[in-house]
Amino acid sequence: MSSAYDPAAYLPFAVTVDLVVLTLRDGELQVLLVERGAEPWRGRWALPGGFVRPDEGLDAAAARELVEETGVRDVPGHLEQLASYGDPDRDPRMRVVSVAYLALAPDLPEPHAGTDAARAAWVPVAEAQRRPLAFDHARVLADGVERARAKLEYSPLAAAFCGEEFTVADLRRVYEAVWGRRLDPRNFHRKLTGVPGLLVDTGRTRAEGRGRPATLYRRGSVTTLHPPITRD
Amino acid sequence: MSSAYDPAAYLPFAVTVDLVVLTLRDGELQVLLVERGAEPWRGRWALPGGFVRPDEGLDAAAARELVEETGVRDVPGHLEQLASYGDPDRDPRMRVVSVAYLALAPDLPEPHAGTDAARAAWVPVAEAQRRPLAFDHARVLADGVERARAKLEYSPLAAAFCGEEFTVADLRRVYEAVWGRRLDPRNFHRKLTGVPGLLVDTGRTRAEGRGRPATLYRRGSVTTLHPPITRD
DNA sequence: TCAATAGTGTCTGTAAGACAGTATTGT
DNA sequence: ACAATACTGTCTTACAGACACTATTGA
Numbered sequence: 136m137s138s139a140y141d142p143a144a145y146l147p148f149a150v151t152v153d154l155v156v157l158t159l160r161d162g163e164l165q166v167l168l169v170e171r172g173a174e175p176w177r178g179r180w181a182l183p184g185g186f187v188r189p190d191e192g193l194d195a196a197a198a199r200e201l202v203e204e205t206g207v208r209d210v211p212g213h214l215e216q217l218a219s220y221g222d223p224d225r226d227p228r229m230r231v232v233s234v235a236y237l238a239l240a241p242d243l244p245e246p247h248a249g250t251d252a253a254r255a256a257w258v259p260v261a262e263a264q265r266r267p268l269a270f271d272h273a274r275v276l277a278d279g280v281e282r283a284r285a286k287l288e289y290s291p292l293a294a295a296f297c298g299e300e301f302t303v304a305d306l307r308r309v310y311e312a313v314w315g316r317r318l319d320p321r322n323f324h325r326k327l328t329g330v331p332g333l334l335v336d337t338g339r340t341r342a343e344g345r346g347r348p349a350t351l352y353r354r355g356s357v358t359t360l361h362p363p364i365t366r367d
Numbered sequence: 368m369s370s371a372y373d374p375a376a377y378l379p380f381a382v383t384v385d386l387v388v389l390t391l392r393d394g395e396l397q398v399l400l401v402e403r404g405a406e407p408w409r410g411r412w413a414l415p416g417g418f419v420r421p422d423e424g425l426d427a428a429a430a431r432e433l434v435e436e437t438g439v440r441d442v443p444g445h446l447e448q449l450a451s452y453g454d455p456d457r458d459p460r461m462r463v464v465s466v467a468y469l470a471l472a473p474d475l476p477e478p479h480a481g482t483d484a485a486r487a488a489w490v491p492v493a494e495a496q497r498r499p500l501a502f503d504h505a506r507v508l509a510d511g512v513e514r515a516r517a518k519l520e521y522s523p524l525a526a527a528f529c530g531e532e533f534t535v536a537d538l539r540r541v542y543e544a545v546w547g548r549r550l551d552p553r554n555f556h557r558k559l560t561g562v563p564g565l566l567v568d569t570g571r572t573r574a575e576g577r578g579r580p581a582t583l584y585r586r587g588s589v590t591t592l593h594p595p596i597t598r599d
Numbered sequence: 600t601c602a603a604t605a606g607t608g609t610c611t612g613t614a615a616g617a618c619a620g621t622a623t624t625g626t
Numbered sequence: 627a628c629a630a631t632a633c634t635g636t637c638t639t640a641c642a643g644a645c646a647c648t649a650t651t652g653a
Contacts, residue, residue: 145381145461148381148382148419148464187464216450218448223421223422229377232419232425232466320605321605321607321644322643324606325606325608344604345603345604345651345653346605346650347603347604347605348651349606350605350606535632536632554616556632556634574625576631577629577630577631578630579624580624580631581631597615
């Protein structure tokens with residue numbers, strides 16, 4: 136740093152946040168995508184996101200974009216930073232560094248297109264990964280899905296896909312959708328109820344069509360699953 | 368995005384990379400720190416780092432800074448992105464987003480101070496975490512150390528702290544230093560040699576003072592430890 | 600009564616942790 | 627010989643996965 140210090144010389148970057156918003160719809164893992172209404176990549180599907188404002192922190196920008204893009208005032212669930220992407224040529228307009236966030240949310244209403252988007256929609260992850268996405272969003276999406284898969288193993292994050300109260304079967308369906316494999320309901324039940332502090336019994340039950348009603352639980356206080364739920 | 372599009376309106380950010388460089392010295396986990404030679408935080412210890420250049424990717428910037436700050440041409444070991452930090456007031460000069468990287472390296476020579484630094488030194492992590500660090504580097508350091516601790520559980524990254532060839536005891540000393548607890552040498556040996564593809568026997572041994580010489584291994588091709596080394 | 604889902608018990612194999620014992624070196 | 631470190635074998639306990647069985651509901 137020279138003594139004749141010029142801050143403007145170090146300000147050649149734009150910073151955006153991009154969101155990988157995952158949810159469970161129709162028993163399937165889905166991701167929120169927007170169809171771009173402007174160049175570059177006009178007409179392509181992309182992850183929702185936008186520029187970080189000059190006086191706004193990264194987490195705050197991600198939370199704001201999440202509200203704007205889903206149209207839901209207080210999005211329940213989970214929001215965490217994923218990674219940053221800053222290849223010099225990832226945006227033809229200018230030098231952009233994108234800080235990606237991963238959001239896990241319960242089933243939300245159909246999104247409405249924002250200012251920059253022609254359309255917005257929930258898309259099954261498997262299909263989204265087949266589509267050509269704008270920018271480097273295919274990689275961001277892959278990183279987000281992999282993070283979600285890994286975190287289910289050792290964290291109680293499956294509950295972020297559910298409402299305030301949920302059954303063990305709800306959690307199992309989350310695992311099955313995210314991991315793409317069936318789990319034994321009986322072993323899963325014994326395992327989850329065996330982790331101390333993970334599930335708080337509400338004392339009530341919920342009937343799901345036929346069959347014995349299931350106990351309703353709320354999230355407990357544990358932050359780490361010991362032992363983990365493995366996905367070998 | 369308006370039709371009268373002005374890229375300059377979105378360019379109020381500087382982007383830096385900060386490095387958490389961890390190594391093993393004297394059987395202790397140590398981190399590379401520099402003493403700042405300029406304002407702000409002149410005289411404070413900080414993580415090494417610097418501005419990302421206009422035509423340089425984030426990973427490339429981190430790799431370049433790692434070489435510059437350690438003084439080693441090709442730093443062996445491991446380099447991965449950690450997280451990004453962008454609170455609006457984290458740097459009083461201007462709006463800075465810092466992309467932090469975690470580097471794990473074998474014992475390297477004493478560093479020399481770079482252009483911006485008064486001094487550079489390896490500091491035991493426990494001591495570094497007691498010192499007041501510049502910017503939000505205390506949090507970055509804590510995040511980096513925690514990432515390293517977690518990754519040892521399920522990845523073969525301990526070898527990144529060692530040279531090309533190493534013994535099982537070398538790896539055990541890495542785990543013991545990073546986790547801050549003793550491991551049973553016998554169970555550790557059986558566990559590590561039991562992971563298929565993790566260790567490649569060189570056929571040679573290395574004598575370490577007294578005692579039976581240990582087999583020398585090279586890194587195998589596995590990227591995930593199954594089963595993991597737990598740190599309950 | 601039957602089908603469907605919730606939840607429990609029981610068995611088997613695998614692996615973790617504790618630790619006795621053997622192998623191979625320097626002093 | 628002895629101390630020190632490398633490595634192997636064995637025991638106990640815990641948990642994963644498979645699956646039989648009981649419990650409670652709607653049709």
